Amino acid sequence: MNRALQTGSAASPPRSAPPSAASRGEDPATYGGEFVMSDAEFNRITAKVFEIAGIVLKDHKRQMVYTRLSRRLRATGLTSFGQYMDLIDRPEGAGELVQFTNAVTTNLTSFFREGHHFTHLREHVLEPLAKSGKTRLRVWSAGCSTGEEPYSIALTARAAARSMASVDFRILATDLDTNVLATGKAGVYPEARAADIPAELRSGALAKSGDRVEFSSQVRAMIAFRKLNLLHPWPFRGPFDAIFCRNVLIYFDAETKAGLVRRFAEALTDDGILYLGHSESLLGEHPLLRSEGRTIYRRRR
Ligand SMILES: C[S@@+](CC[C@H](N)C(=O)[O-])C[C@H]1O[C@@H](n2cnc3c(N)ncnc32)[C@H](O)[C@@H]1O
Numbered sequence: 001m002n003r004a005l006q007t008g009s010a011a012s013p014p015r016s017a018p019p020s021a022a023s024r025g026e027d028p029a030t031y032g033g034e035f036v037m038s039d040a041e042f043n044r045i046t047a048k049v050f051e052i053a054g055i056v057l058k059d060h061k062r063q064m065v066y067t068r069l070s071r072r073l074r075a076t077g078l079t080s081f082g083q084y085m086d087l088i089d090r091p092e093g094a095g096e097l098v099q100f101t102n103a104v105t106t107n108l109t110s111f112f113r114e115g116h117h118f119t120h121l122r123e124h125v126l127e128p129l130a131k132s133g134k135t136r137l138r139v140w141s142a143g144c145s146t147g148e149e150p151y152s153i154a155l156t157a158r159a160a161a162r163s164m165a166s167v168d169f170r171i172l173a174t175d176l177d178t179n180v181l182a183t184g185k186a187g188v189y190p191e192a193r194a195a196d197i198p199a200e201l202r203s204g205a206l207a208k209s210g211d212r213v214e215f216s217s218q219v220r221a222m223i224a225f226r227k228l229n230l231l232h233p234w235p236f237r238g239p240f241d242a243i244f245c246r247n248v249l250i251y252f253d254a255e256t257k258a259g260l261v262r263r264f265a266e267a268l269t270d271d272g273i274l275y276l277g278h279s280e281s282l283l284g285e286h287p288l289l290r291s292e293g294r295t296i297y298r299r300r301r
Helices: 039-053 059-076 081-089 091-104 116-131 148-159 178-186 254-266
Strands: 136-142 168-175 188-190 206-209 212-215 223-227 240-245 268-276 289-291 296-299
Touching (some): 039 059, 136 148, 148 223, 178 223, 240 254
Parallel strands (some): 136 240, 168 223
8 A cells, every 4th residue: 555645544533644754845755666755865865975975876876766765665654755764863773774775786796707807807906916036916807796707707817827827816796785795795696697797717617506506615715704884984904906996986976986096006006007987987197097098097106
């Protein structure tokens, strides 16, 4: 039943409904669902998302916000977005704040997305560094979503393994969203998703189980999945030989993006590489980074 239209039962006289968005003089919208989301509620939600994640949700994201948070209203048994926002602002709403954060992030990803980055990683980072005699290599997948990116890095490193046999190689994979991190840690994916993994990289790395594939314990051990909000202090020092932060900055405003790019640059080794998403090119000259091809940046010495 449409809760916005719910009335009292015949036995008890209908109680007056709380003032609706319309009666508060706002523009109500139900987006075809059972709840009403006023302009004021949408603005309160977007302000909270910006505060906790730096993510800017513009007006065209209203339907997405409505759909995703309607699920949380149903799960918590609340009947308005205002009540829901009150809950996550209270100390007892701390658990729901995590669910709120998970609900508003966009986690689209795939194996070997923007494949030229992995070719570059192998040819211009992993193989040269291994040949140079370096014994410690660190790569960070910042905003790793469900893990396809760090597993693609791990498979790329395995392919370069002959030259890296004696190298201590580790991948740090971080995200704000706890649901996606759990998927990454499990290392199990629908077979259809794994179709993007080149055939020559599969042997010994993943096993088929029904309509799913599972990464071997050896591959999973290469990656440490950790919860991290990029806007907060980073509890590690690096330095990293390469940082992947792809299709994450796109959700931030210019100031947040510039601040993060500087922090990434400072967390790189002397000539470490920063990989950004296809629509996240840096404009103009950067004091700490120089362009090395499509959304690939090398730390200036
Ligand atoms: C679109 S996915 C990109 C995944 C992967 N890097 C790729 O390019 O395929 C963006 C990820 O950034 C994460 N994210 C958004 N804001 C974040 C923040 N403030 N701190 C950490 N991760 C964040 C989201 O949870 C989401 O999983």
